[in-house]
Amino acid sequence: MCTLSARQEQCDTEVTAQWRSPRSESLCLVIAGQPQIKRCWEEHAEGVYTVRLVFREDLLVELRDLQLQDVLASKAITIIREALRLRHRRRQPWDILS
Numbered sequence: 769m770c771t772l773s774a775r776q777e778q779c780d781t782e783v784t785a786q787w788r789s790p791r792s793e794s795l796c797l798v799i800a801g802q803p804q805i806k807r808c809w810e811e812h813a814e815g816v817y818t819v820r821l822v823f824r825e826d827l828l829v830e831l832r833d834l835q836l837q838d839v840l841a842s843k844a845i846t847i848i849r850e851a852l853r854l855r856h857r858r859r860q861p862w863d864i865l866s
Contacts, residue, residue: 769845769846769847769848770823770845770846770847770848771847771848771850772847772848772849772850773850774849774850777824778822778823778824779821779822779823779824779847780820780821780822781820781821782818782819782820782821783818783819783820783821783829783845784816784817784818785797785816785817785818785829785843786814786815786816786817787814787815787831787841788813788814789813789814790813791813792811792812792813793809793811793812793813794808794809794810794811794812794833794834795808795809795812795815795831795832795833795834795840796808796809796831796832796833796834796836797815797817797829797830797831797832798829798830798832798836799821799827799828799829799830800827800828800829800830801827801828802827805819805821807819808834810834821845823845823847824847825847826844826845826846826847827844827845828842828843828844828845829842829843829844829845830842
């Protein structure tokens, strides 16, 4: 999850993804819509990948087979935007001048 203040437009954060399997597998970790970010492992029972990401919309991180055909697991990185706080000034609707 990435929380943005009212003035921020994008998340800039380091993300660490970790996976484990009871047996050795050949898998790739990818981010949907960002093909330049990919980390693959061949015949491993676990893996860790850390990457710095800058994004404006929610991201979907997927663990796929080596051919990138089947999604074995996925997790969304969601953006939470802080609501703008509206401030109302109190004033009289009219003034009487003397």
